[in-house]
Amino acid sequence: xxxxxxxxxxxxxxxxxxxxxxxxxxxxxxxxxxxxxxxxxxxxxxxxxxxxxxxxxxxxxxxxxxxxxxxxxxxxxxxxxxxx
Amino acid sequence: xxxxxxxxxxxxxxxxxxxxxxxxxxxxxxxxxxxxxxxxxxxxxxxxxxxxxxxxxxxxxxxxxxxxxxxxxxxxxxxxxxxxxxxxxxxxxxxxxxxxxxxxxxxxxxxxxxxxxxxxxxxxxxxxxxxxxxxxxxxxxxxxxxxxxxxxxxxxxxxxxxxxxxxxxxxxxxxxxxxxxxxxxxxxxxxxxxxxxxxxxxxxxxxxxxxxxxxxxxxxxxxxxxxxxxxxxxxxxxxxxxxxxxxxxxxxxxxxxxxxxxxxxxxxxxxxxxxxxxxxxxxxxxxxxxxxxxxxxxxxxxxxxxxxxxxxxxxxxxxxxxxxxxxxxxxxxxxxxxxxxxxxxxxxxxxxxxxxxxxxxxxxxxxxxxxxxxxxxxxxxxxxxxxxxxxxxxxxxxxxxxxxxxxxxxxxxxxxx
Numbered sequence: 001x002x003x004x005x006x007x008x009x010x011x012x013x014x015x016x017x018x019x020x021x022x023x024x025x026x027x028x029x030x031x032x033x034x035x036x037x038x039x040x041x042x043x044x045x046x047x048x049x050x051x052x053x054x055x056x057x058x059x060x061x062x063x064x065x066x067x068x069x070x071x072x073x074x075x076x077x078x079x080x081x082x083x084x
Numbered sequence: 085x086x087x088x089x090x091x092x093x094x095x096x097x098x099x100x101x102x103x104x105x106x107x108x109x110x111x112x113x114x115x116x117x118x119x120x121x122x123x124x125x126x127x128x129x130x131x132x133x134x135x136x137x138x139x140x141x142x143x144x145x146x147x148x149x150x151x152x153x154x155x156x157x158x159x160x161x162x163x164x165x166x167x168x169x170x171x172x173x174x175x176x177x178x179x180x181x182x183x184x185x186x187x188x189x190x191x192x193x194x195x196x197x198x199x200x201x202x203x204x205x206x207x208x209x210x211x212x213x214x215x216x217x218x219x220x221x222x223x224x225x226x227x228x229x230x231x232x233x234x235x236x237x238x239x240x241x242x243x244x245x246x247x248x249x250x251x252x253x254x255x256x257x258x259x260x261x262x263x264x265x266x267x268x269x270x271x272x273x274x275x276x277x278x279x280x281x282x283x284x285x286x287x288x289x290x291x292x293x294x295x296x297x298x299x300x301x302x303x304x305x306x307x308x309x310x311x312x313x314x315x316x317x318x319x320x321x322x323x324x325x326x327x328x329x330x331x332x333x334x335x336x337x338x339x340x341x342x343x344x345x346x347x348x349x350x351x352x353x354x355x356x357x358x359x360x361x362x363x364x365x366x367x368x369x370x371x372x373x374x375x376x377x378x379x380x381x382x383x384x385x386x387x388x389x390x391x392x393x394x395x396x397x398x399x400x401x402x403x404x405x406x407x408x409x410x411x412x413x414x415x416x417x418x419x420x421x422x423x424x425x426x427x428x429x430x431x432x433x434x435x436x437x438x439x440x441x442x443x444x445x446x447x448x449x450x451x452x453x454x455x456x457x458x459x460x461x462x463x464x465x466x467x468x469x470x471x472x473x474x475x476x477x478x479x480x481x482x483x484x485x486x487x488x489x490x491x492x493x494x495x496x497x498x499x500x501x
Contacts, residue, residue: 030385030414031346035378047161047174052208052221056179057245057279058230064301066310066345067211073171075416076456076488081442084389084411084418 031065032075038082045074045083109146115139116476116497120168125489128170135168137161137493151188155196157181171487173206174221183228191233191240198226207254211345212306214269217253222272224249237287242280249275276304291321295337309344316340318358333362339380356382370397386413400428401501418444419452426464434464455483466501473498 034045039060046054046061053067054074063074063083075083118137124130144156159179163169183196200223207218230243253270283297296317303310318337325331337358347353357380364374372395380387393407404425411418422440429435438460443452460478467473476495482488 030387031341032415033387035389043159043161043177043179047177048171050173050206050208052210052219052249055224055245055247055277055279057228057281058243062279062299064312065341066301066303066312066343069209070415072416073487075418076482076485077171081409081418081420084387084414084416 032063032068032070032072032083034061034063035082035084036060038080040080040082042079044077044079048073048077109144112141112143112500114141114497114499116474116495116499118493118495120163121492122168123490125170125487129167129489133168136164137168137495138164139495139497145185151186153185153187155181155183155185155194169491170489173208174202175205176203177201191231194228194230196228198224198228200224200226208251210275211310214253216256217269218256220252220254222250222252239285240283242282244281245279247277247279249277251275275306278302278304285320288319291323293320294318295320309348311343312346313342314340316358320360329366331364331366333360333364335360354382356380356385371395388412388414398428402426402428402434416444417452418442428464428466432466434466436460436462436464438462453483455485456488457481467498470500471498472501 041056041059041061043054043056043061046056050071050073051067051069053064053069055062055064061082116139118139119134120137121132121134122129124132139161141159142157145153146156147153157180160177162176163172169175178201179198181196181198183194186193202221202223205221207220210219213219224247226245226247228243228245230241232241233239250272251274252272255270278301280300280302281298283295285293285295287293294317297315299312299314301310301312316337316339318335320335321333323332335358337360339356339358340354341356342353359379359381360376361378362374362376364372366372373393374395375390375392377390378388389409389411391407391409393405395403395405397403402425404423404427406423407421409418409420409422420440420442422438424436424438424440426436427434438458440458441454442456444455445452458478458480460476462474462476465473474495474497476493476497478493478495479491480493481490
């Protein structure tokens with residue numbers, strides 16, 4: 001596949017996603033997630049979670065949605081911006 | 085002696101012993117002591133607070149035979165004054181992991197045991213607590229087993245972890261008769277969870293790969309309402325461009341999350357579609373441009389994350405990394421721009437200036453605004469064998485956040501790189 005074609009596909013996908021963002025789809029029912037490739041396993045998030053909702057599994061943080069109340073403390077503190 | 089200093093002494097001795105006895109081992113370590121100062125934050129702190137923090141992290145992997153290695157990880161985070169960081173629920177945390185790894189034709193098999201200790205913690209909340217009680221955490225013990233195998237056409241990774249969370253239930257009412265504190269429903273208790281993560285991939289035809297995965301949590305004490313059943317099925321591929329300079333990855337995944345408690349709270353339960361695109365272009369072997377977009381869509385939900393970065397690396401370990409990351413349509417939308425660099429200027433001296441600025445929405449804000457920035461400057465003094473001493477100044481500013489106050493941190497330490 002040509003280089004230009006691949007680049008074009010990536011940009012189109014990004015553009016579509018940005019348009020979708022502006023289409024008014026509300027973030028209802030979303031759960032917080034950790035992006036494993038960004039997480040550095042420092043457990044700063046676990047140290048501020050007041051709901052015992054974070055475990056370290058295989059060196060990465062995992063958020064338990066059955067305990068998480070989406071207060072956002074972990075989002076504010078994560079040094080790798082890995083929680084979203 | 086204060087418990088956290090005992091923990092530090094134990095950690096340092098353990099790490100030193102590990103280091104001396106394992107000269108052929110692969111070691112990653114960082115240890116630092118810091119002076120911290122936080123700005124006033126009403127109603128927690130009406131004045132500036134100062135205190136000390138300690139941090140150690142040691143990772144050792146020592147091969148015994150060709151196929152057998154032992155693993156050891158120890159991490160300690162401790163803050164001398166609880167009120168310096170009012171947001172912190174666990175002012176002291178000590179984590180120890182020990183395990184063995186077997187490597188052979190059957191893949192990689194790993195068995196380990198971990199312990200997380202939390203002296204001086206604040207009270208936490210948890211579902212299904214008896215009424216009139218709150219939870220005071222003590223420690224979490226974990227036992228894990230994992231198996232990974234990669235062959236030409238298929239790969240499997242399976243991990244199971246059994247956690248036992250030990251805690252004390254204390255009454256909400258402080259004026260309760262002390263005799264009753266050790267009687268049910270108060271006193272020591274535990275909660276056990278079993279987490280299982282299995283992922284299987286199979287190469288259908290080059291380069292298209294089909295993959296299936298599951299993450300299950302069984303709450304062994306409480307009712308089924310705290311169980312989680314997370315399944316996913318998808319296709320993925322990596323295309324390499326001409327001269328191996330351009331790489332293009334993509335993945336399409338259908339995702340199902342089921343949980344009684346999440347459903348009861350109006351959470352995300354059911355099918356959603358995830359589309360991940362990643363592009364990496366090598367201008368030179370050590371000069372990369374990469375872009376990632378990750379979109380998750382279901383009937384009433386949109387989550388989007390995208391990231392673009394430029395990374396340049398030099399021979400002596402100097403790097404410059406410029407990136408922009410954004411998340412939209414989620415609970416806490418953020419836009420983060422950062423410039424991170426490590427400049428190893430001479431054999432025994434380097435500097436590492438970092439800047440990151442984040443915009444986002446906090447709480448009920450309806451528009452994006454500046455909310456956090458980090459400014460750090462490190463002075464690096466390489467010693468021997470990739471071990472270096474460092475001094476770091478870090479200023480983090482939060483803008484009008486109800487829980488997080490701006491802070492200055494000055495740290496001195498030693499680490500491997």
